Amino acid sequence: MSNMLSDLAFFLKQAVLQPKQTSSLVPSSRALAKAMAAALSPATGPVVEFGPGTGTITRAILDQGVAPADLTLFEMNPAFAEELHSRFPGVTIHVTGAQDAPKHIPGKVGAVVSGLPLLSMPRSLRREIVGAAFDILRPDGFMVQFTYGQNAPLSAEGLASLGLRAEKTTKIWGNFPPAQVYILRQADH
């Protein structure tokens, strides 16, 4: 419990210092983190996480059996990155924007899990980040993204222009605020 409280305090401090980037006052609930990682297994191969924050979703990804050596994180906030580094030995961390992922990932990965506040980002950055995810994904790979409210992570036109389709999976009512998990794939897979 004291760990959860210190996580909350640390996250809240970053939310005050970096409100636009952090875009939430509290980390995702365990239930949402579990739902975000549910489609992963050791067979997924390399996995990339965008915007891990304090690592609630990171922990759930590792709990699915993904090896630390198969997990790469992109976190822009150096304070979060430093904390992640000590919490998750063996996991690779890039302290840079998720949009730069193609410059840092040499091969192709099986899944991208994103805890980024995509819908509060400018549309051009949103498209750039989803485009970066599909640049590094295998053709059969998938991107997991949650949103608050009713809207999908990209509009129908945005998805079509990138050749993608979005599938709604779990709704987590117990998260604050309630969150909807989406899986994005290439439209022909």
Ligand SMILES: C[S@@+](CC[C@H](N)C(=O)[O-])C[C@H]1O[C@@H](n2cnc3c(N)ncnc32)[C@H](O)[C@@H]1O
């Ligand atoms: C809403 S918080 C979510 C944190 C965590 N995934 C969770 O669900 O509790 C968004 C996180 O994304 C990071 N972030 C924001 N923009 C980013 C970007 N372009 N690339 C990488 N990380 C980013 C923030 O620093 C923060 O850690």
